[in-house]
Amino acid sequence: MSYGFVVKASDDVPTELLEEFDIPTAPIIYRGTEDEPDVVKHFMGEIVETGIKISNLLKTNTAMLMTENQRLMHAAKTTYNLCKTGFSLGNYKVADHCHLS
Structure with a gap:
């Protein structure tokens, strides 16, 4: 076997x-x-x-590398890309990332 x-x-x-x-x-x-x-x-x-x-x-965290343009685009977002739900205190903005960052 x-x-x-x-x-x-x-x-x-x-x-x-x-x-x-x-x-x-x-x-x-x-x-x-x-x-x-x-x-x-x-x-x-x-x-x-x-x-x-x-x-x-x-369990390891690595730095999330974003270009200046990606940072600006992220800062300007007011809703999630897929569902278009707005951000709030309980539904805060996060950047799309992998399991390590």
């Missing part, structure tokens, strides 16, 4: 962060052996370990 999996990060996740958190960027392939016949147990261990690494990465 064997297994394989790949972690596919979105394009806006810096490669350096994947390396810093030891998140695999190449496919993980494992084939059971006579010494290690419990492939399912091995798979579960690898998936859980990789999930913990990804969770730790997602």
Whole structure:
């Protein structure tokens, strides 16, 4: 028995962060052996370990990089782009961002 999996990060996740958190960027392939016949147990261990690494990465905040033009456009907005709902104290303005910024 064997297994394989790949972690596919979105394009806006810096490669350096994947390396810093030891998140695999190449496919993980494992084939059971006579010494290690419990492939399912091995798979579960690898998936859980990789999930913990990804969770730790997602706790990282990176700076949101906006051009001057993007800052001006954001400051001028009075409603959300999609639903056109106005901003208020309870419905405050935020910039579109990824999970890291």
